[in-house]
Amino acid sequence: MERPEIAKLGYVALVSSDLEKSLTFFRDVIGLEETAEIDGVHYLRAWGDFQHHTLSVEQGESGYVKHIGWRTKRREDVEGFRALLEEQDLSVRTVPAWETPGIGEAIRFSLPSGHTFELYYDVEKPEVEEHRRSVLKNQTYKAWAKGISPRRFDHVNLHTSQQAPETFEFLQNVLGFKMRELLENDNQDILAGWMSVTQLVHDVAFVARPETDTPARVHHISYWSDDSQDILRAADILKEHGFDFVGPGKHSISQAMYLYVTDPGSGCRVELFTGGYLIFEPDWEPVRWHESERAFGNTYWGDSINAKELVKTTIEAR
Numbered sequence: 266m267e268r269p270e271i272a273k274l275g276y277v278a279l280v281s282s283d284l285e286k287s288l289t290f291f292r293d294v295i296g297l298e299e300t301a302e303i304d305g306v307h308y309l310r311a312w313g314d315f316q317h318h319t320l321s322v323e324q325g326e327s328g329y330v331k332h333i334g335w336r337t338k339r340r341e342d343v344e345g346f347r348a349l350l351e352e353q354d355l356s357v358r359t360v361p362a363w364e365t366p367g368i369g370e371a372i373r374f375s376l377p378s379g380h381t382f383e384l385y386y387d388v389e390k391p392e393v394e395e396h397r398r399s400v401l402k403n404q405t406y407k408a409w410a411k412g413i414s415p416r417r418f419d420h421v422n423l424h425t426s427q428q429a430p431e432t433f434e435f436l437q438n439v440l441g442f443k444m445r446e447l448l449e450n451d452n453q454d455i456l457a458g459w460m461s462v463t464q465l466v467h468d469v470a471f472v473a474r475p476e477t478d479t480p481a482r483v484h485h486i487s488y489w490s491d492d493s494q495d496i497l498r499a500a501d502i503l504k505e506h507g508f509d510f511v512g513p514g515k516h517s518i519s520q521a522m523y524l525y526v527t528d529p530g531s532g533c534r535v536e537l538f539t540g541g542y543l544i545f546e547p548d549w550e551p552v553r554w555h556e557s558e559r560a561f562g563n564t565y566w567g568d569s570i571n572a573k574e575l576v577k578t579t580i581e582a583r
Contacts, residue, residue, distance in 0.1 A: 269345030270441055271384070271462045274418060274469070275334035275368075276318055277486050279531055280325035287322050287530030294506050295488065295535065296412025298405075300391060303366050311415050311488055312399070312406035316388040317367020319418035320486070328531030329581040330483045332373060332381040333421055334365075335462075340386040347372050349439055362387065378425035378432040378471075379481030380582045382440075413499040415488035419538050422470040422484040424579050429473035433458055436471065445544060446518050446552040448559060456556055459518060464543040466519040474579075482579040485525065485534040492539055493522050499537050500524060514567020515540070518554065525570065532580045 281287035288307060291297045297309040300318050308318035316336070337343055350357050350372070360371040360383065369387025376382060399407050408414060425432060433455050436442040442460035445467060449455050459467035472484065490496060496513050503510050503526055512524035521541035527534045554562045563569055570578075 269342035270338040271335045272338040275336045278321045278331040281531035283530035284324040290528045296414040313416035332383050334383040337386045377428040415490045417489050419487040419489040424472045424474045424482040426477040427480040444551040448554045450556045481582040483582045484579045485536045487536040487538045490539045515565040517565040518562040
């Protein structure tokens, strides 16, 4: 049997302490389209996303991320990963097909850091109502229908205060992520890694934060826009709605342009993202940054967030 592979980032399951604020933020300001609302859970996606949803939001006592879903390359890869995970003596939970709307049979498990991942292959690609459907056959919804209107879901940024070395190893050796860029200290301990299963510089960024109280945290989720003008337009829209935000700026690591804004309902930060570069080289060697270059790696130019603020504004993951 071929080694199982992950194809792409799928979705994030978010819990909000103020659902109405979160829905206003994600639907009206960010401009995501709602696929469905079932049993109090709202399922959303960007106008260029194809699967059922890339974000689910539900009411809860506090803001946190329940789990992060990833789609595999082949149906048999789900069982292939189950076997690999069980070889690691990890507890693997089976999620019956369509228990999560739009998602077929899946498995859930915890990383050494405590973050919960889900792997699945089968997805529903629901029909879109006529008034929301794009005339382009290769596009899900009409672009620019409302709000900032990013094109697609892009990546997640995760923090941990425990077992960071084990998690970096697990992501690469068990789940098959490739290290694209990294931040390290004099002992060559990895402090942060930008990893992907696609040609992106990162589908997931993972950061060691030993100073945090909660082991598994989410720093941000990210949606992609087509170009820098979209990010400047986003800044205008956020200002009109009275939101504070960080950016626009440009990262040195990834070379992408960014803007950060926080959902007032859940506390989850959203990065609006564009630019950067793609990796097609089969023999890519990770770009190595020293911890003394951390500030420059984060901000090539523009407004940014200091390290203490990064830690304060992450939300819990379970």
